[in-house]
Amino acid sequence: MSSVGNAVTRRGRKGVDGWRWAGRIFLLIMVLYTALPMAWMLLTSIKSGFAATQFPPQWWPSEPTLASYQKLLDPQNSVGQDFLRFFWNSFFVSTVTTALAVAVAVPAAYAFSRFRFPGRQFLFFSVLLRNMFPAVIFLVPLFILMRWLGLVNTHGSLILTYLTFGLPLAIWLLKGFYDNIPVQLEQAARIDGATRFQAFLLIVMPLSVPGIIATAIYSFIGAWNEYIYAATFLTKNDQLTLPVGIQRFFSENTTDFPGLMAASFLMSVPVVVLFLVLQKYFVRALTEGAVKH
Amino acid sequence: MAQVVLKDLVKTYGSVYAAKDVSLTVNDGEFVALVGPSGCGKTTTLNLVAGLIPITSGDIVIGDRVVNDLDPKDRDIAMVFQNYALYPQKTVFQNLAFPLQMRKLPKAEIEAKVREAARVLDITHLLERRPRELSGGQQQRVALGRALVRDPAVFLMDEPLSNLDAKLRVQMRSEIKRFHQDLKATIIYVTHDQLEAVTMADKMAVMNGGLLQQYDSPANVFANPVNMFVASFIGSPAMSLVPLEVGSVDGHTVLKSAEGWTLPLSERNARKVATASSRKVVLGARHSTINLHKTQVDGTVPAKVYTVEPTGDITFVQAFLAGSIVNISLPPTVHVAPDEMVWLEFDQDRIHLFDGETEMALRAD
Numbered sequence: 064m065s066s067v068g069n070a071v072t073r074r075g076r077k078g079v080d081g082w083r084w085a086g087r088i089f090l091l092i093m094v095l096y097t098a099l100p101m102a103w104m105l106l107t108s109i110k111s112g113f114a115a116t117q118f119p120p121q122w123w124p125s126e127p128t129l130a131s132y133q134k135l136l137d138p139q140n141s142v143g144q145d146f147l148r149f150f151w152n153s154f155f156v157s158t159v160t161t162a163l164a165v166a167v168a169v170p171a172a173y174a175f176s177r178f179r180f181p182g183r184q185f186l187f188f189s190v191l192l193r194n195m196f197p198a199v200i201f202l203v204p205l206f207i208l209m210r211w212l213g214l215v216n217t218h219g220s221l222i223l224t225y226l227t228f229g230l231p232l233a234i235w236l237l238k239g240f241y242d243n244i245p246v247q248l249e250q251a252a253r254i255d256g257a258t259r260f261q262a263f264l265l266i267v268m269p270l271s272v273p274g275i276i277a278t279a280i281y282s283f284i285g286a287w288n289e290y291i292y293a294a295t296f297l298t299k300n301d302q303l304t305l306p307v308g309i310q311r312f313f314s315e316n317t318t319d320f321p322g323l324m325a326a327s328f329l330m331s332v333p334v335v336v337l338f339l340v341l342q343k344y345f346v347r348a349l350t351e352g353a354v355k356h
Numbered sequence: 357m358a359q360v361v362l363k364d365l366v367k368t369y370g371s372v373y374a375a376k377d378v379s380l381t382v383n384d385g386e387f388v389a390l391v392g393p394s395g396c397g398k399t400t401t402l403n404l405v406a407g408l409i410p411i412t413s414g415d416i417v418i419g420d421r422v423v424n425d426l427d428p429k430d431r432d433i434a435m436v437f438q439n440y441a442l443y444p445q446k447t448v449f450q451n452l453a454f455p456l457q458m459r460k461l462p463k464a465e466i467e468a469k470v471r472e473a474a475r476v477l478d479i480t481h482l483l484e485r486r487p488r489e490l491s492g493g494q495q496q497r498v499a500l501g502r503a504l505v506r507d508p509a510v511f512l513m514d515e516p517l518s519n520l521d522a523k524l525r526v527q528m529r530s531e532i533k534r535f536h537q538d539l540k541a542t543i544i545y546v547t548h549d550q551l552e553a554v555t556m557a558d559k560m561a562v563m564n565g566g567l568l569q570q571y572d573s574p575a576n577v578f579a580n581p582v583n584m585f586v587a588s589f590i591g592s593p594a595m596s597l598v599p600l601e602v603g604s605v606d607g608h609t610v611l612k613s614a615e616g617w618t619l620p621l622s623e624r625n626a627r628k629v630a631t632a633s634s635r636k637v638v639l640g641a642r643h644s645t646i647n648l649h650k651t652q653v654d655g656t657v658p659a660k661v662y663t664v665e666p667t668g669d670i671t672f673v674q675a676f677l678a679g680s681i682v683n684i685s686l687p688p689t690v691h692v693a694p695d696e697m698v699w700l701e702f703d704q705d706r707i708h709l710f711d712g713e714t715e716m717a718l719r720a721d
Contacts, residue, residue: 245439245441247437247439247441248441248443250406250408250428250435250437250441251435251437251441251443251502252443252454253407253408253427253428253429254406254408254428254429254431254433254434254435255429255434255454255455255458255502256429256455256458256459257429257458258427258429259427261458266443269445270444270445
């Protein structure tokens with residue numbers, strides 16, 4: 064009897080192993096799929112302009128050079144001045160968007176999660192309405208609206224626009240986090256002498272930090288990468304954001320590929336740094352031990 | 357410590373009554389258990405007292421204050437939650453200190469009170485840990501400690517033991533009882549476990565369907581249940597209830613079964629059934645008051661054994677009597693087998709009689 068049992072188990076385990084290997088191979092392909100273009104971007108950015116367009120391609124640059132980076136980060140020449148200004152513009156717009164989105168989404172999501180009020184369900188789904196349509200559909204209406212508000216050619220137009228799609232998703236995301244914080248924690252705090260607001264501030268807020276960070280990163284990346292509105296609402300050179308500004312590396316006759324790749328790489332740095340700094344907040348399950356199920 | 361008075365307390369959700377006209381007085385220093393099945397309104401009632409949900413109508417008085425519209429923090433209560441609700445980001449010390457910090461006590465006093473509470477509950481060695489590093493029993497103690505670290509007017513406990521394993525539950529049960537005796541605390545304790553209520557409480561409030569069914573000492577509730585619900589809810593195994601009809605044989609009042617047997621009633625019990633609103637009467641008897649005979653004796657009625665459950669010192673037998681299940685307890689020396697015919701003898705002084713229509717207990721006077 065036991066030998067039969069063993070045989071079954073062994074076959075079962077082999078089946079699991081087969082799937083596990085298939086999964087690993089699949090993951091490996093996915094990693095290469097995402098990592099290789101980035102590796103190629105990095106390699107190209109340290110080539111000379113001639114080496115970058117050579118065929119057959121140089122897999123490894125024969126004469127690696129940081130010239131493109133020096134050019135981009137040098138405030139003395141015009142390319143560097145532009146790049147740094149675009150970088151700052153993008154950073155400013157994304158940061159303000161993120162700060163506003165979080166500031167509004169935290170109380171809104173908490174209200175949706177905890178309070179029962181008339182029209183709650185309707186309001187909650189209507190915040191997603193904006194996200195059900197492709198961004199292009201709102202391009203002209205929003206442009207007209209921004210002109211009416213006198214915000215065309217200001218960063219305010221972008222911040223407002225990014226909030227229209229960043230905020231609903233931020234609320235939606237955060238509500239999920241608040242739903243997972245046991246309501247008894249707040250009740251306990253209120254019985255222990257806290258007001259409703261103190262219970263929120265002292266007990267719930269610290270526990271929702273991972274949610275707030277996730278929401279902030281999401282909102283930041285959305286604003287950081289946005290192209291189409293930035294290209295439409297802004298025309299003055301000194302206001303452009305990075306995704307639009309990088310276009311300048313394309314020109315009719317030649318494209319400065321190493322410069323383009325170096326700029327792309329520098330553009331990805333803030334997002335990666337943001338992740339690295341904040342990732343430790345994700346792995347900690349903060350509410351563990353709060354309640355016994 | 358203080359007394360708590362509930363007057364005609366009502367809580368509705370739309371047209372549904374979660375609590376209906378609940379009135380009871382918890383005296384200073386009394387341990388009252390709110391007991392009933394799921395959804396009976398006991399937790400709702402507790403949350404109303406705590407102020408976590410607003411009341412629809414009625415009054416709640418704690419001490420000499422009407423607290424209907426006060427915030428939970430101003431009601432001078434402490435509460436232990438079923439799932440403990442410990443603050444996960446705080447250490448045990450910080451958990452215990454939180455209610456005192458909220459009341460802006462000086463630091464040295466907080467330190468002293470937390471240490472004292474920790475000493476009483478034997479959790480001093482855990483003060484620097486966080487809730488997730490504690491076992492279920494330890495978390496339970498911390499939850500209790502957070503309640504007793506200040507002296508509230510009332511302790512509210514919402515099924516504090518139901519998430520513990522069986523052995524720990526029995527241990528904590530006696531500890532909470534001891535805690536009540538030492539502190540002379542006023543405690544309102546919600547449980548669905550009638551055994552907890554019976555063993556711990558000075559008085560128990562049996563609830564069902566949002567209504568308070570009976571409010572009395574456990575002994576009185578056990579001995580004189582006011583209706584069939586209370587009779588079947590309190591006691592383990594449950595009181596057996598057998599629907600029968602009133603009849604008469606030779607001028608004597610008897611209970612008749614559909615199968616044709618009759619059970620003569622004592623003079624006092626006959627007066628009880630005379631007050632019934634119809635001929636339908638329900639006979640109630642606890643397992644320990646029923647005698648089992650292997651052969652027919654005068655005054656016994658026939659039943660058929662259904663299951664036999666030996667527990668060691670007592671054997672519980674379930675038998676079919678007039679279509680209803682009857683629980684009987686036997687000494688382990690008596691052996692019966694499933695499907696065996698047996699004869700049951702009821703103790704006339706200890707049976708309960710209920711009106712078959714209103715389900716209320718019938719009284720002799």
